[in-house]
Every structure is written in structure tokens, then in C-alpha cells.
Amino acid sequence: MTKVALTPLAQSLPASVPFVGPEAQERAQGFPFKARLGANESTFGPSPKAIAAMQKAASEVWMYGDPESHDLRQALAAHHQIAPENIMIGEGIDTLLGVLVRLYVTAGDAVVTSAGAYPTFNYHVAGFGGTLHTVPYKNDHEDPDALIAKAREVGAKLIYIANPDNPMGTWHNAARMQQMIDAVPAGCLLVLDEAYIELAPEGTAPAINTSADNVIRMRTFSKAHGMAGARVGYAIGAPDIIQGFNKVRNHFGMSRISQAGALAALRDDGWLGHIREEVSKSRERIIQIAAENGLQTLPSATNFVAIDCGRNGDFASRVLANLITAGVFVRMPFVAPQNRCIRISCGTAAQMDIFAAALPGALQAAHDNLG
Amino acid sequence: MTKVALTPLAQSLPASVPFVGPEAQERAQGFPFKARLGANESTFGPSPKAIAAMQKAASEVWMYGDPESHDLRQALAAHHQIAPENIMIGEGIDTLLGVLVRLYVTAGDAVVTSAGAYPTFNYHVAGFGGTLHTVPYKNDHEDPDALIAKAREVGAKLIYIANPDNPMGTWHNAARMQQMIDAVPAGCLLVLDEAYIELAPEGTAPAINTSADNVIRMRTFSKAHGMAGARVGYAIGAPDIIQGFNKVRNHFGMSRISQAGALAALRDDGWLGHIREEVSKSRERIIQIAAENGLQTLPSATNFVAIDCGRNGDFASRVLANLITAGVFVRMPFVAPQNRCIRISCGTAAQMDIFAAALPGALQAAHDNLG
Incomplete structure (x- = not known):
């Protein structure tokens, strides 16, 4: 029996979607993330x-x-x-x-x-x-x-x-x-x-x-x-x-x-004001963590901050992979030269502490990998 | 300035959708429904x-x-x-x-x-x-x-x-x-x-x-x-x-x-079993209410029953309108000869009581309208 045919347009499309959720990454890697800072979700929660x-x-x-x-x-x-x-x-x-x-x-x-x-x-x-x-x-x-x-x-x-x-x-x-x-x-x-x-x-x-x-x-x-x-x-x-x-x-x-x-x-306007303060504090914290590791950040008007890892996309993707391995879910821009950065979502102080603890090792390992 | 053009296909489509919710009907009529039996929702609730x-x-x-x-x-x-x-x-x-x-x-x-x-x-x-x-x-x-x-x-x-x-x-x-x-x-x-x-x-x-x-x-x-x-x-x-x-x-x-x-x-298999019993009881009740009003019903394997109003679509739509006016949200099939029926969703005993109380008057008024 001949199967029904997809439209020519549908036939031309790959069967894949651009957003892979952190849960899918967790299933693939076999362990849960300790900090969820990769999808610009608001770890401060809703009102x-x-x-x-x-x-x-x-x-x-x-x-x-x-x-x-x-x-x-x-x-x-x-x-x-x-x-x-x-x-x-x-x-x-x-x-x-x-x-x-x-x-x-x-x-x-x-x-x-x-x-x-x-x-x-x-x-x-x-x-x-x-x-x-x-x-x-x-x-x-x-x-x-x-x-x-x-x-x-x-x-x-x-x-x-x-x-x-x-x-x-x-x-x-x-x-x-x-x-x-x-x-x-x-x-x-x-x-x-x-x-x-x-x-x-x-x-x-x-x-x-x-x-x-x-x-x-x-x-x-x-x-x-x-x-x-x-x-x-x-x-x-x-x-x-x-x-x-x-x-x-x-x-x-x-x-x-x-x-x-x-x-x-x-x-709930009050909650939105509270979130603005928390996000602002967290942005400062990310800037500080980056600075402690000798890295610059980009200015941000959002609930995330792009950290410039100071080299090319290869290097940033190694830093990213090391953070993931350390249980910190983060992401990075796809296209050069923006892919010299990793993107860190704002989060609670506890989430920031986990990121701060993981970053130095992630950077060191990326440097070591360069040989 | 020339506005962006919809695709030819989009231009050909009406800006309307087939499902009008009971809330929209309530807003239009200016009063809330007493019984919600028109969208085959489960008034028994979820598990x-x-x-x-x-x-x-x-x-x-x-x-x-x-x-x-x-x-x-x-x-x-x-x-x-x-x-x-x-x-x-x-x-x-x-x-x-x-x-x-x-x-x-x-x-x-x-x-x-x-x-x-x-x-x-x-x-x-x-x-x-x-x-x-x-x-x-x-x-x-x-x-x-x-x-x-x-x-x-x-x-x-x-x-x-x-x-x-x-x-x-x-x-x-x-x-x-x-x-x-x-x-x-x-x-x-x-x-x-x-x-x-x-x-x-x-x-x-x-x-x-x-x-x-x-x-x-x-x-x-x-x-x-x-x-x-x-x-x-x-x-x-x-x-x-x-x-x-x-x-x-x-x-x-x-x-x-x-x-x-x-x-x-x-x-929650137990809840599904409970719902099957409730729906079965309610179907019997709808059949009984119809019979009390001299009407036949269609066999149903769903959580609703089609009541044959015994005449044509015009008559059924009058019955429907009268039920709506009485605060009972129900619907009817669109196409003849099925549109001789009205479709009543199963519901709790209290919802059935409201329907039972409204139906005789709705039928009588529809008959009177025939002149």
C-alpha cells in the first residue's frame, strides 16, 4: 500500500525543533542539573x-x-x-x-x-x-x-x-x-x-x-x-x-x-517590582563573578547576562560543556563573534553560588584543553 | 504607506472561528448559565x-x-x-x-x-x-x-x-x-x-x-x-x-x-471507572427526561445524548433558544436531518435537575411559536 505523502514543503523540512529542553539534556547526560540558568526562566518564581x-x-x-x-x-x-x-x-x-x-x-x-x-x-x-x-x-x-x-x-x-x-x-x-x-x-x-x-x-x-x-x-x-x-x-x-x-x-x-x-x-505590580530588584541584583552578581574570573560581561536589559569568555567560539563552547558537566545548565549564542560568550540567566543567590563555584574550574579545564 | 499583505490563502479566509465558548454567549446575553451542558465537558470534574x-x-x-x-x-x-x-x-x-x-x-x-x-x-x-x-x-x-x-x-x-x-x-x-x-x-x-x-x-x-x-x-x-x-x-x-x-x-x-x-x-484508573458510572447514570437520566416530554433519544457511547425533538431543524433550534434563555447551555447538530436533535452533555444530578425543569417550557414555547 502506498503511504500518504507529506506536502512538498513538509517533505523538505527536518524532523527537529530548535528548542531542546533542560529535561532532555538531563535524560541524555544521566544526572539532573544543580542550577537551571540556561533558558532565561525566572528562578524567583511567579507571583x-x-x-x-x-x-x-x-x-x-x-x-x-x-x-x-x-x-x-x-x-x-x-x-x-x-x-x-x-x-x-x-x-x-x-x-x-x-x-x-x-x-x-x-x-x-x-x-x-x-x-x-x-x-x-x-x-x-x-x-x-x-x-x-x-x-x-x-x-x-x-x-x-x-x-x-x-x-x-x-x-x-x-x-x-x-x-x-x-x-x-x-x-x-x-x-x-x-x-x-x-x-x-x-x-x-x-x-x-x-x-x-x-x-x-x-x-x-x-x-x-x-x-x-x-x-x-x-x-x-x-x-x-x-x-x-x-x-x-x-x-x-x-x-x-x-x-x-x-x-x-x-x-x-x-x-x-x-x-x-x-x-x-x-x-500584582508589587511582585513585578520585586522581580526587577532581584534581577538587577543577580545581574550585578553575574558581573562580579565574571570579574573574579577575569572576564568581561555585556550590558544587559534582560534577566540574563552574556559573559565574554575572551576567546573564540570553540573556547566558549568548552567552558559551556564544562559547566554542564558540573551540573550548571547554561547556553551560548550560536553565531561568531557573539559565540565567544556564554549566556547566564539571572537566578536566586543559591543558584548564583552554584554558578560561582563551577565557573573557575570550567574555565581552567577549557584552558587546559587548549593544550 | 502600503500595508503588508496577507498571503492569498489567508486573505481568502474569514476572520472567525468555529467554537464560540459559553462565556462569550454569557457576555452577549448578559446573564450566566445555570447549567453548562453544551460543550461535552465533564461536570463531574477531573480526578x-x-x-x-x-x-x-x-x-x-x-x-x-x-x-x-x-x-x-x-x-x-x-x-x-x-x-x-x-x-x-x-x-x-x-x-x-x-x-x-x-x-x-x-x-x-x-x-x-x-x-x-x-x-x-x-x-x-x-x-x-x-x-x-x-x-x-x-x-x-x-x-x-x-x-x-x-x-x-x-x-x-x-x-x-x-x-x-x-x-x-x-x-x-x-x-x-x-x-x-x-x-x-x-x-x-x-x-x-x-x-x-x-x-x-x-x-x-x-x-x-x-x-x-x-x-x-x-x-x-x-x-x-x-x-x-x-x-x-x-x-x-x-x-x-x-x-x-x-x-x-x-x-x-x-x-x-x-x-x-x-x-x-x-x-487514576479508579476515577475513570467512577466517571464511566456517572456518565452512564446521566445518560439514563437524559433518556428519562426526554421520555417524560414525549421525546426519543439516540443511542450514545459518549458523555452526551442527542434528543430528537421530533420535528425539523427550525423547531429544534427554537427549543435550543428557549433552553438558552432559561439559562441552560446546550447545543445542536448543524446539518439536516440531524439538526432535528439537540445535544445534551451528561452532568451531575443537580445539572440534570436544571435541565429537566427547563425542558417542558422550552418545548411548549417552541410549539406555541409554530402558531
Whole structure:
């Protein structure tokens, strides 16, 4: 019997995904991590009010979650002083990026991003047959001018930029980002990923223009709000761009528990302030640990810090491997010259202590390996 | 400035989704439902052990869920006595159906289903540009022979059938389904939706053949397990069909809380037995309520019962509207002649009492409306 055939596009795709979880690494290596500092999760945890709301919702989970996420959208609209029609909720920025690419990108359409930027976006572009064009980082920052120029050159439908950036942690200020938005070519949409924006200095996010049809912004409860495992993100954009998601989104929508948790987290401003302080302290601690080992760090407006290991990608990947072997889960940028760095998520003092204890040996062993 | 253009396919799609939640109806009508019997949710709730597991996981939600859903896959494999490579976890059957259609259906590909069957499947087929071909129900059952014949006629890539069926509740036995599987044409895949299988009589599910490349089966924790709001479903199929999902699935995967809940639910056989008894009692009660009002019911192997209102779709839709007005959330099949029925989800004795109290008036008012 002849088997059913995948579509030509599906046939062309590898059966692999860009995100390998720490649990998969733990299973492969046969021991658990002592410190979990590789996925920019918030080891400080979510708001206790969010935990309580999720625990309450657990007993109501026989009901589907509201597929319109009405209450959460209303609350987010009030929070941002915009309309619910400017907001689409989804199962994390990742899912929203997938839906967005599906709506705008078909076979051969050009898309622009930075070499070494968020791989999940690239995964979606490939998954819908788009053609990815990249520009390099500039001084360890994403380069708005180069992204715009490339988009003009190739007639891109989408440009992706994260501000603050992952994996480097660097950022541009609001004026610079507004300048970029204003320069988006006709027929193109800027995807502005602001996953870490709550942890950035005041003046990093440009004002929200609720009618701008050349930018869509992505936010999440996974980072500052400490709810990565709940899968809640949202897009902010002009009403007709947002309305487009209703053409193809998973209309059974969101987990009921996740919706309840996000709503409670949003209302707990005090916890967010607490997290900002903890993240700030932890960034300082990472800088200090690096300095104690003779290493520089990159400036960060996020809940992680890139440590420059001072040599090339080979050396940094040895440091990384040694940290992993020591039970410290961390990651590194993929592309030279940014791959001279390792990326350390902020964490509790206890997590930082484990990292501080492991780093000197990891560096020494990497040096020794050089022969 | 010229706005970015949706793909031609996206432009062709309406900005609407097939599932409108009861909360949306409540907001529109301005009052809450007294009984929630319209979405085949399990008002009996999930296993208390599943609730406890989800409550524990809530405090760990700062961590991403394992994107491989390893523990749940292992447990499901053991439960079904198959390999983890035969199982793909997803955010409900709905999401899995969407990924499946994406993998196999592109512009103009033919797909076959029954007129009046699960609309979410049709939504995904439209969303990826497929062409839907339908056959009618036969005696209020899905018609395997007609589905197979239509698939041969149009060269379908996918055939969809639910066994037991939603919205009618009727079913075929395992031998009949195996006969259908054996008749699937070359180059075609049968999508066998078994969302309600745990509530059906022994002998409804054909044996799982872990190497069959002409069928993929869909299961869920939303129905018998009472976890609709957690969004956990799974597909069972040959390893290379399952592996295909890794080409395009949302690799950040599942809610951590949902994974924990599903794992605990799967292990609580006692609760599933309790639910089977409750559902069976409730089906009898719905039959009795119908009889008290002079109405027949259809046989059901699910957690809902279709009540034949004894006239046409217009009449049934009046009965439905009257029930809604009385605060009873119920739904009805979309297509004649099945739309002579209303579909009542099983529920607790208290929910059944509310329905029993509302039905006579709803019928009387519908009769009066006929003039």
C-alpha cells in the first residue's frame, strides 16, 4: 500500500525543533542539573497570587478556557491603556510568531532577521516556506539600519528584531526603535519581540501606536512574570492586524489555568517590582563573578547576562560543556563573534553560588584543553 | 504607506472561528448559565489526584514544560502497551488536527469528512487550502463505506471520522472500524478521532496496530478525564507519521501544569471507572427526561445524548433558544436531518435537575411559536 505523502514543503523540512529542553539534556547526560540558568526562566518564581489563582483554577479545569481570553485581554488593554481589539493572546510568543508567519509568509516570500537571533522565528519561516535573509550583529547589538536596508533590498514581508535582544541582552532606546518603526518599507511588517521589556530601563519601549500598521509587538508572561511553563504571550497591534489571527488561530485557545494565572500576575505590580530588584541584583552578581574570573560581561536589559569568555567560539563552547558537566545548565549564542560568550540567566543567590563555584574550574579545564 | 499583505490563502479566509465558548454567549446575553451542558465537558470534574498534581505544578511554573512531554509519553505508551515513538502529545486534539492537516494538505488537496461532523477539522482544512468533500450521515451514524468511496472518487489525502461520533453520539464497533481502516485507499490517511472512546462500550476501539501507515488516532484528556481546560490530547500512529509532527509542532510545547495533571489523571484508573458510572447514570437520566416530554433519544457511547425533538431543524433550534434563555447551555447538530436533535452533555444530578425543569417550557414555547 502506498503511504500518504507529506506536502512538498513538509517533505523538505527536518524532523527537529530548535528548542531542546533542560529535561532532555538531563535524560541524555544521566544526572539532573544543580542550577537551571540556561533558558532565561525566572528562578524567583511567579507571583504568589498567580500561583494561588492557578491552584484555584485547577479544580475548574473540566471547563474549556474562554477561547476569547476575554478577561485577560480586557485587563491587558487597561494595563496598556489600549483597546482589547489591539491584543491577541496566544500560547506564548512562539505560537503567536508561528501564526503570524503563517498569515503573511508563503513559498518564497522574503523575511529578514539578524544572524544568531531567535531561532524559533526562523523555524516558523522555514515551516511556511519563506526565505530567510540575515544581517550581522553590530557591536553585539542588533542593527536596525542593516535590517531595514536588507528588507528594502529583498522586498521582505517581515522583519524580526528583539529589543532587548536575546541572546546578547543588549538593547536600543525607544527613540532608536521608533526611528526603525518609521523606516519600515511599504508592504513590510516589523515584528518587535519585547519578551524582556519589563526588565529593561524606562525609555526602552517606544510608545504604543494603536493604529500603526507597520509593527506588531510581542509580549510574554514567561520572563519577568515567571510563568514560562504556563505558555501565555500576547501580541499588540492595529485592530485589523490582530483580527487576522482569528483566521487561523487555535480557537479552543488557552489553558484555563494559564489564563487565570496571567490575570493574577498582571494585577500584582508589587511582585513585578520585586522581580526587577532581584534581577538587577543577580545581574550585578553575574558581573562580579565574571570579574573574579577575569572576564568581561555585556550590558544587559534582560534577566540574563552574556559573559565574554575572551576567546573564540570553540573556547566558549568548552567552558559551556564544562559547566554542564558540573551540573550548571547554561547556553551560548550560536553565531561568531557573539559565540565567544556564554549566556547566564539571572537566578536566586543559591543558584548564583552554584554558578560561582563551577565557573573557575570550567574555565581552567577549557584552558587546559587548549593544550 | 502600503500595508503588508496577507498571503492569498489567508486573505481568502474569514476572520472567525468555529467554537464560540459559553462565556462569550454569557457576555452577549448578559446573564450566566445555570447549567453548562453544551460543550461535552465533564461536570463531574477531573480526578482529585490530577487536581492535586496541577496545584503542585503551579508553583513550579517558572520552568518551561518539558517540550518532549517525556514522562507523559512514557506513561501513555505503557498504558497502551505501545512505544513512546507511537505517541505525539499536543494542546488538545484540535491542535494536533491542525498540525496533521498542515503536514499533509496543501492547496487543492482533497479531504473527506461527513456533512455535519466536527467543524474544527474543516476549519483546519480550509486554513491550509484543502478542498473538503462530504458525505451524508446514514441513519444518524457516520457512514464508513460512503467515506471510503468518496475518498477513492476524489483521491483524498485524509478521511476524518469520529468513533464514537460527535455530535450524534452514535458509534460503530471495532470490527466495523477495522474493516474501514483496511479499506483506506493508497495514498490516503484515516484520521480516527476517538475523543470519547473511554466512555464507549468494550469492543468499540479496534486494536492498535503500531506500524499501520494508513491510520492516525486521536485521544484526549478533555472528555472522560475531565480536563478540557488543560488542553492535552495525543495522537497514536506509526513512528514515521508521529515523527512528522516534529517538523512543525510548537516545540516549546505543553503547559507544565497540564502535563502534570494528565500524568496523574492517567494513573487514576479508579476515577475513570467512577466517571464511566456517572456518565452512564446521566445518560439514563437524559433518556428519562426526554421520555417524560414525549421525546426519543439516540443511542450514545459518549458523555452526551442527542434528543430528537421530533420535528425539523427550525423547531429544534427554537427549543435550543428557549433552553438558552432559561439559562441552560446546550447545543445542536448543524446539518439536516440531524439538526432535528439537540445535544445534551451528561452532568451531575443537580445539572440534570436544571435541565429537566427547563425542558417542558422550552418545548411548549417552541410549539406555541409554530402558531
